[in-house]
Amino acid sequence: MDAPEQKQVRVSMARPGCGSKGQKIRLLTNHFNVKIANTEGFFFHYSVALYYEDGKPVEMKGVGRKVMDKIKETYSSEMGGKEFAYDGEKTLFTVGSLPRKKLEFTVLLDKVSSERTDGKSSPGGNGSPNESDKKRRKRVSQSKTFKVEISYATRIPIKAISDALRGIESEDFLDAVRVLDIVLRQHAANQGCLLVRQSFFRDDRNSDVLGGGVLGCRGHHSSFRATQSGLSLNMDGTLTTIVQPGPLIDFLLANQNVQDPYQLDWVKAKRTLKNLRIRVEPANIEWKICGLSEEICKRQKFTLRRRSAERGGENFEEIELTVYEYFAQQRNIKLRYSGDFPCVNVGKPKRPTYIPVELCSLLPLQRYTKALTVQQRSSLVEKSRQKPQDKIRTLTDAMRRSNYAAEPLLRTCGITINNEFMQVEGRVLAAPKLKFGDGEDFPRNGRWNVNRKRFSDPVKIKNWVVVNFSARCDIRNLCRDLVKFGRMKDIEFTDSPMCTFEEDPQYRRAPPPVRVDKMASQVKSRLPGPSTIILCVFADRKNSEIYGPWKKKALVELGVVSQCLAPQRVNEQYLTNLLLKINAKLGGLNHRLAVERNIPVLIDKPMIILGMDVSHGSPGQSGVPSIAAVVSSRPTSIYKYRASVRSQSPKVEMIDSLYKPLPGGKDGGIIRELLEEYYSSSDRPVKPSQVIIFRDGVSESQFKQVLNIEFEQILQACKALDESWSPKFTIIIAQKNHHTKFFEQGSPNNVPPGTVVDSKVCHPLYYDFYMCAQAGMIGTSRPTHYHVLLDEIGFSADQLQELIHSLSYVYQRSTTAISIAAPIRYAHLEATQVSQFLKYEDLSETSSGHGSMTSVGNPSVPEIPKLHDR
Template identity: 60%
Template sequence: MEKSSKEEEGESPPLPPPPPVVSQNVKTEQVDQPKRSIISRRGFGTAGKRITLLTNHFKVAVKSPDEIFYQYSVSISSEDKRAVDGKGIGRKIIDKLYQTYSSELAGNRFAYDGDKTLYTVGPLPQNNFEFTVVLEDSFAKHGSPPHNGSPGEYGKRSKRSFQSKAFTVEISYAAKIPLKSISLSLQGADPDNVQDALRVLDVILRQQAANRGCLLVRQSFFHNDLRNFTDVGGGVTGCRGFHSSFRPTHGGLSLNMDVSTTMILTPGPVIDFLLANQNAREPRYIDWAKAKRMLKNMRIKTRHINREFKIIGLSEKPCNQQFFPLKVKNSEGAYDEGQTTEITVYEYFTKHRNIELTFSAYMPCLDVGKPKRPNYLPLELCSLVSLQRYTKALSSVQRTSLVEKCRQKPQERMRVVTDAMKNYRYDDDPFLVACGISIEKQLTEVDGRVLEAPKLKVGNSEDCFPRNGRWNFNNKHLLTPIRIERWAVVNFSARCDTSHLSRELINCGRNKGIHIERPHTLIEEDPQHRRAGPVVRVDKMFEQITARLPGPPQFLLCVLPERKNSDIYGPWKKKSLSDFGIPTQCISPYKINDQYLTNVLLKINTKLGGTNSLLAIEHLSCIPLIKDTPTMILGMDVSHGSPGRSDIPSIAAVVGSRSWPLISRYRAAVRTQSSKVEMIESLFKPAANGKDDGIMRELLMDFYNSSNGRKPAHIIVFRDGVSESQFNQVLNYELDQMIKAYQHLGEVDVPKFTVIVAQKNHHTKLFQAGANENVPPGTIVDTKVVHPRHYDFYMCAQAGMIGTSRPAHYHVLLDEMGFSPDDLQNLIHSLSYVYQRSTTAISIGIFMQIY
């Protein structure tokens, strides 16, 4: 990789040469690090143009801060002493308990989490209770069931009676939670039970939503309202709802309310779901083995008796061939014990129930019984119940559809949120009234600042000034263009003229300062291979490449047959990068013009080691606190497999800056680790032979080799993907591993660290009052809606053109380098302009180096 002119001139004073052990596998004694605590806020930023904003936080007033919540443990068991799980039945039992035993409980209202805990304002009369609660089931058959394991078990009910089920509920005192802990937290204290008090308030909101029949997903709730549904294909529907949570902020207690979306199974006939899910034109094309896996545990409602069941499987035979034993009546109309006759499910429903069955006669039945006692229902009588979560990974087509259909402009999002606050009338909840809590109905107004966009340096020492978070390379050269001499074009698309494409790419490259020779060869896919699978097509193409090229090219330009979601892409990348180590650029142009080709060349130049642009302050080596001391910047993230796929390992990726004093050049290190584990396990990975094969050693050595033998004295860590409950693990596990890796190289003086967590998955949004456009790029908010004590701020660095922008939420956990608020915020803002493949500011710059 080429060095910048500043590095070659060696203008920065060199540090003393490192000892020879830097490149050796030396194991040194490592000192245990003291436990670290999250730092408090050091001040507020002042840089930038002032702007007045609105945010989706609603101010909460607490009129009775001295109230005390009492926490009780709840245990529910059935008549046979088995524990009762399931939040739906738990809420029904507790509701019935309150109705039945209100006087014994002195009229105290409950806030019940649906599981093992309930809360009251003030104590119950006793510390321990045991109640018997009776629930009545109106769907029970009068008398004994007529037969075993058959559809008729749920047969015609001309007479219904109420079958009672008794449950034992034990309630025992657990703890006191003072509401005052929230007030103390707002004043800057750190009481132990503030999270417990906030949890009580959140449980109250969830209980309200549950009573309205909503689907609850963590702190979000979703109504069964067709107006909130949007079909995304494959039998999956996006359901719009709301997130709500109480948060202590610098401006006081607030309720954060936001639009939220979850995925549910499209309600309606089961057969319609299967056709959509498998993209089948007709029922005869359904893969029933796949359908069995998909339908298991889904809840359905039957048309003939209007009752809900849970699917446990499918019948082994079609409806018209699946037999079951039907009890036989004697001459007096009573059932004879042990007397049965074999009958098919189809015959039972058509002759005994007088229900006409059409298409489902030749299909398997749904089994809604128990493992040893099947109960079969014809498919066409069953519909999927609404508000059933779909937790599998979405396809790329579904994700695209969801994004396009669920995006909202800022003004629409503001209106939806404020309407929800008015309609749900949280203030009317008796529990909140008892606490003296009231909630305002207007969005909170906050003061923001808009930072000036950093100036960029491009080719020929020209300056580039971004406008509204964007810039371009019209009539400009790239800063350090590469020279491309050995390359080839491979074409999987019959519609693309590769000769014209290569000529236009060469001409565009010349205008941007890149010298591109004519391609060594243009390879067209053999038409007879186009019907083969993607892996075969890629293998056949590489057979042509190895036959027609004298050696490995600098890169391959690959023309894909589809612009989006091409099944060629994954196998092609694996083959070219993993198997052959050849950089590749995939394209699928609708039309070939200068803008499109420029964007392609930005990617190619970066992949081959060139530099498109630099920050002007970076080019001049004048970044505060970084210019004088070798500083390494790390971006760290962990990606996990699809929900429910515990067999797929998680992927830990870390990027580290190189070629100090630059902050635009990065090297990536990737490792697999235990599934669903968020903490990075391989930052320091000593082996039995004393060698460290961890990520940090790899990045530290690369920094040393690319920075004229300088060792980082400062390390800035940006961590993505962790929640507030994991902050201490980042500080006291991951940071310890980094230090151990540094010490393992024979170093005694540990670098100074600044550790920052960047969160994208939060629910705070920023709006411009009276404007239906997003906040300007560079917008900062570090007052009022931030934490009352910790050092955090919101930054919206990107220019949001579609939907409503989501600001990044930065939490500074540790700052041994001693940044001022303005210097740190300006550095983070500047990092949004260093992503070499983009000509727009991006939301969280350092992490795009990973992706």
């Protein structure tokens, strides 16, 4: 019997060399050099298990750190006097070993929130007023006993770090750096910070009001990175959302934007408050919110067990009373307004402890994890912006306040961190010349003006239609000016729209899908024939709720491309931007590169560029399907792209429908669909011999999955199409979610557009570089971090950087160089737009059918509706 075939496991490629093109520039980066004196020691990894006194495992978050702090305080000698780094859950690290491989401790923790043990519901933080009776065995305990087991797991050589920095690969390296990152988390926890992965937030005084009872809290990100110049500490400013601390009722009023507690939606309040921590007056005790009472405070009853007045008070009696009566009679606390509202439950669902809402205050530094409104999100983005010089000051201050020199574990490793920003050399690539319909022009500072230029390849717009969703807008003048400026761009417009549809006023306050259905019915009944494009005018400028349902209706049922707009100030610039989108959507070209031969191998051999991205639901939205989008370039063009989109399981980052075998041997995957379309749309049908793949949105820990799962699917799709066809591949990951920034030495401005860095601060072994193609006009520019996982085509470093830089200038919807290669931006655009389709869907009622947009095999994931044949 033959041995089973060993599946090839691919790894990222090593750096072939650095680029040399471009004007050199001196930069600073927010990396700080780290030196390690003790490389001969070991990190010892221990597993931590926490149990209650009865042997049940502890599942509550946040208890672990308090328990481990108590162990450090009480059992220091048993721990050999060792400092340790604890991740807050099940992992602990020390430098050098603990005295024994297994240690067991019993810890008595003074409780910050009391919990009854008699199985009866209890209101209030102090239980019944008769606690002083020593004979009462089931009294409320103010402390809790925990059992802790610390067991040896493995050891990690510190030398793995210095080996990796010299280019010697080791599986221990990532583990060793993870230990150092956990040391930073422990250090921040000891300073009382809120921890969000590797970001730390010191206090909520450094916050901005975002509205709705939510604050944008400023903190800093801190993590260790391996670079060509050694280990570095990467420090960056960051922002998270927290709840406004203070009276609970004030937060709810702000969160729901109402003036009066009687207007509150308590069902919504229950969802918002779950798991938040409060302080209860007058006992000043902390609790975690479990839920709300079913009844209002004046009607919510519970059973109080108290000593009876008969026989000298030796017996107990049970009386039933309301929470309101208990606080008034037993605790002598007069409630002003809580009687008419639900109580906060700080016990358990089946063993509640009720507190009137007016006695509760939210504790500071608590994350707000619900979905943000459009206004909150835009405010958060605005508050996060800092000019380069302000960013440098913020990070210098964060380094000083963090005081890593005082961290005992870092000292034990012999780690010292330089307080000066690392100096690096960058190169500024020259912008490519652009070609328009009436001449050529060089972009200046990453921007170009098309106001007086003709489009490179304009379209004809014969039958066009306007639908107006109650926008107070002069539609006639808007259309007249659009035609006027369109003709200046060489777009052939008919003088006026074929039809204009106004929304029926009686539906203006109806739900978005209803408004869209009524408008679509109007369009269908009165439209004499198919139109070229529908201009859709909204009243809301920011993310109108009609957008998703309307886009779906237009593309699925009406079969017409639509352009949505919400005009505030209609001027030439506004209309030009609108025309850029319209011309590109209808298959035209606004501009192209003047010299395409500057991009290597584009002309010589047939080539296809793929852009891949996955869009997930917003934070706070669970169960929303993820949308995978792949775009592919057209034959002999790097300007036009076609998209294929699928839905897949929520929060899944790997695209699982690139290759999808169907009954009968057919492949229903994305790649085959795009390759067949590429082949059939070519003047001389030909299969591409070179495939360049740009993949967005994956972390470094997922690179192997891209190579061994996604790339494997792509190869299978190619083989299924033609067994003899084997093109060469280049795979590039683009990351925007990282924390490296660059600053031009001696300049208050952002780095110039076209800045590339591929030395000193990049990976010591693998092939990566940073590129800032865009001109940063607001805040501090964030470069894109490109990782080349595979390059069978064989680009030189200069050629690949030139290609990516040029692809930042061919995005047809913009008059500026964009921050990421255009294929990725198109894929992101498509995934985001299609995710709007499902926003108002009843997710159980999904359409079936196959086509350009469908779901992968998971039956629980709703399919994306099939597009109209047009």
